[in-house]
Amino acid sequence: MSSAEVELPAFPAVARDAGSAAFFDAAARGVLLVQRCTSCATVLTPEARTCLSCGSVDLDAAEAAGLGRLVSWVVVRHAPIPALAGAVPYLSAVVELDEGPWLMVRLIEAGSAEIHADARVQVDFVRSGAEENTGELLPVFRLTASDVVSDVGPEVAEGSA
Amino acid sequence: MTSAAIAGLGITELGKVYGRSATSLAAEAVRLAAADAGLPLSAVDGLLVSSGNKQDVGIQLANVLSTGPLGVCATMNAFGATAGVMVASAAKAIAAREATTVACVFADAPLKPKESAGTAYGSPRFNSREIAGLGGWSLAGGAVNPNILYAMCARRHLERYGTTSEQLGAIAVAQRAWAAHNPLAAMRDPITIEDHQASRWIAEPLHLLDCCLVSNGAVAVIVTAGDRARDLEKPPVHVWGWGQAHEVRRMHAGSDWGLVTPAARSGPAALRMAGIGVDDVDIAELYDCYTYTVLVTLEDYGFCPKGEGGSYVEGGRLAPGGKLAVNTGGGQLSAYYMWGMTPLSEAVIQARGEGGARQAPRNDILMVSGNGGILEHHSTLVLSPHARELPAEVTA
Numbered sequence: 001m002s003s004a005e006v007e008l009p010a011f012p013a014v015a016r017d018a019g020s021a022a023f024f025d026a027a028a029r030g031v032l033l034v035q036r037c038t039s040c041a042t043v044l045t046p047e048a049r050t051c052l053s054c055g056s057v058d059l060d061a062a063e064a065a066g067l068g069r070l071v072s073w074v075v076v077r078h079a080p081i082p083a084l085a086g087a088v089p090y091l092s093a094v095v096e097l098d099e100g101p102w103l104m105v106r107l108i109e110a111g112s113a114e115i116h117a118d119a120r121v122q123v124d125f126v127r128s129g130a131e132e133n134t135g136e137l138l139p140v141f142r143l144t145a146s147d148v149v150s151d152v153g154p155e156v157a158e159g160s161a
Numbered sequence: 162m163t164s165a166a167i168a169g170l171g172i173t174e175l176g177k178v179y180g181r182s183a184t185s186l187a188a189e190a191v192r193l194a195a196a197d198a199g200l201p202l203s204a205v206d207g208l209l210v211s212s213g214n215k216q217d218v219g220i221q222l223a224n225v226l227s228t229g230p231l232g233v234c235a236t237m238n239a240f241g242a243t244a245g246v247m248v249a250s251a252a253k254a255i256a257a258r259e260a261t262t263v264a265c266v267f268a269d270a271p272l273k274p275k276e277s278a279g280t281a282y283g284s285p286r287f288n289s290r291e292i293a294g295l296g297g298w299s300l301a302g303g304a305v306n307p308n309i310l311y312a313m314c315a316r317r318h319l320e321r322y323g324t325t326s327e328q329l330g331a332i333a334v335a336q337r338a339w340a341a342h343n344p345l346a347a348m349r350d351p352i353t354i355e356d357h358q359a360s361r362w363i364a365e366p367l368h369l370l371d372c373c374l375v376s377n378g379a380v381a382v383i384v385t386a387g388d389r390a391r392d393l394e395k396p397p398v399h400v401w402g403w404g405q406a407h408e409v410r411r412m413h414a415g416s417d418w419g420l421v422t423p424a425a426r427s428g429p430a431a432l433r434m435a436g437i438g439v440d441d442v443d444i445a446e447l448y449d450c451y452t453y454t455v456l457v458t459l460e461d462y463g464f465c466p467k468g469e470g471g472s473y474v475e476g477g478r479l480a481p482g483g484k485l486a487v488n489t490g491g492g493q494l495s496a497y498y499m500w501g502m503t504p505l506s507e508a509v510i511q512a513r514g515e516g517g518a519r520q521a522p523r524n525d526i527l528m529v530s531g532n533g534g535i536l537e538h539h540s541t542l543v544l545s546p547h548a549r550e551l552p553a554e555v556t557a
Contacts, residue, residue: 012292014292015292019294020294023295046295052413072314072317074309074365080306081306087301100413101413102413103302103412104302135292
């Protein structure tokens with residue numbers, strides 16, 4: 001592999017598009033934007049097109065509290081695609097938000113010894129890309145410190161992990 | 162009428178077969194299957210076509226083969242569940258008198274010289290240079306290929322039930338022991354649990370030896386009426402039952418994605434149709450894109466209770482000489498990766514008693530699974546060398 005690939009950022013630069021502008025605007029404010037079904041109020045992933053409870057396609061944007069639990073995770077040591085060459089090793093996880101939806105996200109700053117199913121997690125935001133090619137802020141998750149009381153809400157930090 | 166039967170099996174050269182299109186391989190497999198049945202190609206009046214991720218074999222295969230008039234002709238794709246779905250569709254078409262002799266074929270040629278298997282099977286969705294929108298966020302999330310997604314499923318089982326990587330390894334070790342006696346198998350050198358544990362991580366908790374091969378090649382079967390198959394060249398393999406079930410990933414609280422698969426509906430349906438129970442099964446040829454797929458399918462089919470798959474596969478139970486003959490040709494882990502045609506082809510060989518040094522001691526009832534998506538699509542066949550009357554509801 002070339003030296004250029006070694007210097008790739010941990011999070012490839014992600015650009016916004018028309019369908020994701022509100023999501024990334026919210027991320028820039030430290031808010032994780034998901035969706036809520038206008039018919040039955042089920043909270044859904046940002047990507048959902050149909051309510052999995054009632055079948056409605058009328059979905060509104062909704063702010064998630066950013067807290068949840070770990071459903072599953074995988075340790076990836078070899079880049080599965082060139083764009084993730086700067087990311088490895090990384091943790092890819094399924095997180096269940098307290099509001100219900102499951103997100104497939106990066107889990108940052110977690111050592112494998114402390115990870116277990118149902119561990120409490122909270123959202124964080126990292127800048128994608130690097131100096132020359134900076135992208136949007138991306139929602140990621142981290143383990144919630146065991147001494148953090150859940151009713152104080154998520155600690156939202158802006159910046160690069 | 163009697164059940165439908167598989168009367169012919171055609172397998173091309175498999176593995177690193179370069180310089181041939183998937184369509185050319187498909188045509189050869191159909192010709193071989195017809196010849197195996199002792200039938201001229203002109204006897205084939207039904208054609209069901211399937212191919213790999215690139216979906217690059219179509220019903221133009223009929224033109225390539227210069228078939229005669231066809232009563233049935235279609236491409237089918239239920240991912241790894243396709244082979245079982247094709248055979249069930251052929252059996253139904255024969256019962257409905259739409260066709261008498263249906264060729265079902267799978268062909269794929271993803272491997273290229275000087276390219277890794279992983280690259281050959283990379284997801285086209287994430288190969289684009291532009292990384293944008295919610296899809297870009299998803300890409301950055303890193304769960305970008307089946308290795309990682311199946312590892313996500315396996316991790317749930319490990320966490321929930323205490324299943325271990327060594328128990329997954331027991332599946333790989335048993336299958337390699339079967340493969341040692343399969344001349345079609347790509348990987349025949351015996352392996353140990355230690356080898357499994359020492360093999361590199363592909364996506365932790367999955368090691369290299371938890372993952373299937375990638376192969377070029379094609380496999381076809383000829384399905385016809387059971388009473389007709391009796392008069393043909395090879396011993397018929399009767400189709401006693403079938404099932405399919407599909408359940409897309411539910412990404413929400415309460416989801417059992419990865420822990421319970423549609424096999425839990427498809428398997429019992431096929432057994433019910435066959436009029437037997439899971440304890441009657443002599444040989445299970447189970448779709449094994451990963452070791453974990455075998456474990457979860459054994460549970461969902463009812464070979465053992467949910468959560469006990471890990472201890473069930475220990476102690477050589479699935480290996481030659483074990484209590485249940487599973488993936489007797491080495492499967493996709495050790496022999497060849499032809500999607501659902503891998504377990505189906507080996508089932509036909511075993512049902513005929515043509516397994517040679519790897520022939521299982523009993524072959525009265527065989528159960529064959531297909532699995533696709535990320536444990537989202539499933540098909541089941543129950544096969545036997547013995548004829549059986551079709552239940553009335555199928556012929557009605």
